[in-house]
Amino acid sequence: MSDYQVGLDPTIKIFIVISAIIGPSAIAAVIFLLKRIEKNDPGRIRWK
DSSP states (O other): OOGGGTTSOHHHHHHHHHHHHHHHHHHHHHHHHHHHHHHHOTTTOOOO
């Protein structure tokens, strides 16, 4: 563990780990969903 995590409550440590896993995977899921929508109906999604 990093030095800043030494004094943290174990519940907060678990929250940090879960957030680190769920956050990026949720963003990837949204991008995947948008790409599927764009594939079916290209005019519905506009990437800039």
